[in-house]
Amino acid sequence: MINDYREARFPIRLPLEPDESGQGYLLRLGALNGFEKARQALTGKGWGSMPTELDAELVSRWFGESVPKLRWALGAANSSTAKGRTFYGGHQLSRPTFINRTQPRVCTACLEEDEYCKFSWDLSLVTACHQHQIALIDRCNACHTALRWRRPTPSVCTCWSPLPLNAPTYQPQIVEFEFERWVQLQIRSKSLDHNLCAEALSMHKTTHPSSALMKMIWPMSLDAGLLITYALSTAAGSPFVAPSASPSSRPSLERAQAALNAANQLATQLHEQHSAQMYIGSSKKAFELIASCLTHDFSAADRGFAQSLLAMLIKQYKTQRWSSAKPQLSQLSLFIADDAINAT
Ligand SMILES: [Zn+2]
Numbered sequence: 001m002i003n004d005y006r007e008a009r010f011p012i013r014l015p016l017e018p019d020e021s022g023q024g025y026l027l028r029l030g031a032l033n034g035f036e037k038a039r040q041a042l043t044g045k046g047w048g049s050m051p052t053e054l055d056a057e058l059v060s061r062w063f064g065e066s067v068p069k070l071r072w073a074l075g076a077a078n079s080s081t082a083k084g085r086t087f088y089g090g091h092q093l094s095r096p097t098f099i100n101r102t103q104p105r106v107c108t109a110c111l112e113e114d115e116y117c118k119f120s121w122d123l124s125l126v127t128a129c130h131q132h133q134i135a136l137i138d139r140c141n142a143c144h145t146a147l148r149w150r151r152p153t154p155s156v157c158t159c160w161s162p163l164p165l166n167a168p169t170y171q172p173q174i175v176e177f178e179f180e181r182w183v184q185l186q187i188r189s190k191s192l193d194h195n196l197c198a199e200a201l202s203m204h205k206t207t208h209p210s211s212a213l214m215k216m217i218w219p220m221s222l223d224a225g226l227l228i229t230y231a232l233s234t235a236a237g238s239p240f241v242a243p244s245a246s247p248s249s250r251p252s253l254e255r256a257q258a259a260l261n262a263a264n265q266l267a268t269q270l271h272e273q274h275s276a277q278m279y280i281g282s283s284k285k286a287f288e289l290i291a292s293c294l295t296h297d298f299s300a301a302d303r304g305f306a307q308s309l310l311a312m313l314i315k316q317y318k319t320q321r322w323s324s325a326k327p328q329l330s331q332l333s334l335f336i337a338d339d340a341i342n343a344t
């Protein structure tokens, strides 16, 4: 049956909105055309499978947006097992878990204004909307189940309840709003629309974040900034994905909120050099993550920053280890030597 749809051209044909997620476009145009099964018809695979750039031609035939724009918006997802590439909104990303394709989140105030899903909501560490200063939600407060991509419209749950405006009870911290703004500008700055791109680059230059984490990662590439945030939250003992989780597991909104705030707290302590209060828990993984920014896939600015952060954390970690009962410095210095070799 699914094959019957392949040649279809649906009557309502609209362009992608600026900032609209590829998956969101599929949901919106599917709903407008009474073709709610667009997503399933596309992938035809099991639970958790998601549309990618490989589906761009078909989506273009269905709903009218150009193939290059759809490729850009849908991105490339590697399979959950292979260590392939993840590409999203014009950005190469080191980890598939940086993108959350299976557990949709929304800002209900955004949906109230314009009924389309934004790109930034698909990033696993994005938890808030800077424009409306509210938290994103990933659950329906009528049926209490997780939102799904196969809901009837962008603003209606699978139980047919409209997603309510005043749903969030959690009040996000400033870092969460600034993080979402940063992601939005990063993605716009790789937009295929040159005006949007130029505007984003100039806004990125003239915006001055106030939280310690965002001051730190603001000038970095999206991938490096995500790696550093992941590293700091891991160092603080609050990673945004459970260490054992497979890349296809569902990233939790609560865990992302905790991770961003933990990363920001550690960044604040590093900034103020409050080494007495700082505790770097899970260090090896954090060092590995930061060290992965030292390869030539990253810009000189990214590498320079990663190097100085690594030095700062190692110094702090040594201090802790020296003062602890069981110093394990021999192991640590071996690890650092390895990375120094790999990095150069
Ligand atoms: Zn919003």
Ligand SMILES: [Zn+2]
Binding pocket: 140, 141, 142, 143, 144, 145, 157, 158, 159, 160, 161
């Ligand atoms: Zn519901």
